[in-house]
Amino acid sequence: xxxxxxxxxxxxxxxxxxxxxxxxxxxEAVIATARSEARADELREAYGVRVEPNAExxxxxxxxxxxxxxxxxxxxxxxxxxxxxxxxxxxxxxAGLPVAFFEKRLPDGTPVVRAMPNTPALVDEAMTVLSPxxxxxxxxxxxALELFKPLGRTLVVEEKHxxxxxxxxxxxxxxxxxxxxxxxxxxxxxxxxxxxxxELVTQTALGAGRMLRESGGSPVELREAVESxxxxxxxxxxxxxxxxxxxxxxxxxxxxxxxxxxxxDEYA
Numbered sequence: 578x579x580x581x582x583x584x585x586x587x588x589x590x591x592x593x594x595x596x597x598x599x600x601x602x603x604x605e606a607v608i609a610t611a612r613s614e615a616r617a618d619e620l621r622e623a624y625g626v627r628v629e630p631n632a633e634x635x636x637x638x639x640x641x642x643x644x645x646x647x648x649x650x651x652x653x654x655x656x657x658x659x660x661x662x663x664x665x666x667x668x669x670x671x672a673g674l675p676v677a678f679f680e681k682r683l684p685d686g687t688p689v690v691r692a693m694p695n696t697p698a699l700v701d702e703a704m705t706v707l708s709p710x711x712x713x714x715x716x717x718x719x720x721a722l723e724l725f726k727p728l729g730r731t732l733v734v735e736e737k738h739x740x741x742x743x744x745x746x747x748x749x750x751x752x753x754x755x756x757x758x759x760x761x762x763x764x765x766x767x768x769x770x771x772x773x774x775x776e777l778v779t780q781t782a783l784g785a786g787r788m789l790r791e792s793g794g795s796p797v798e799l800r801e802a803v804e805s806x807x808x809x810x811x812x813x814x815x816x817x818x819x820x821x822x823x824x825x826x827x828x829x830x831x832x833x834x835x836x837x838x839x840x841x842d843e844y845a
Contacts, residue, residue, distance in 0.1 A: 579639040593694075598624055640724065
């Protein structure tokens with residue numbers, strides 16, 4: 578079993594650590610790093626994993642996951658310049674940062690895989706999308722896939738699509754939470770107790786997602802199956818169209834994609 582180091586065990590880093598353990602990895606095969614000793618103690622107590630200083634964690638790893646914020650990645654790689662070898666694959670989950678960012682800061686020939694998971698990794702329902710770099714062969718990609726499969730579903734795409742992936746699935750949970758918030762508030766406005774409105778919205782979201790996954794129908798087909806002629810649903814959708822909700826969603830996702838591109842330019 579490979580030894581995996583997660584540099585920066587924040588929310589996503591912690592999700593990877595916990596997912597590996599649930600998938601049967603030994604705590605001895607998982608190493609984490611943390612900003613403070615208090616955080617390190619939390620990780621040890623919660624998961625029983627090794628928590629080491631950054632340089633030691635990298636030297637002991639067969640695969641290194643870089644899970645720090647994009648603005649911290651450059652300084653981290655500079656700090657650890659002598660710790661990396663060209664043998665251990667490096668998997669980045671730093672939003673917006675391209676493979677080239679890592680390849681020019683790591684030893685020549687280091688295999689790099691860019692990954693974009695999302696926060697439902699915390700409940701094993703993540704969508705993770707991977708893109709191999711110049712030196713990442715099939716074995717390296719398989720090693721990266723092995724890390725994320727316990728967290729949900731995985732796809733592999735060309736790196737040129739990663740900014741769009743970030744905008745849709747990386748940021749996507751927030752869009753659904755935004756809609757859920759609006760629907761819940763509408764229920765309260767109409768007199769429902771907040772707990773009732775929240776339960777209605779949550780279960781409806783879960784059911785709709787499962788229908789999308791399992792029915793084989795397109796979003797259009799599933800929506801039209803709910804819309805009776807002159808009924809409540811079609812009147813509601815008419816209002817959404819009147820307020821250009823579809824265009825607003827497109828604009829929002831494009832704005833997220835553009836910000837991902839800006840991040841790459843800012844920290845390159």
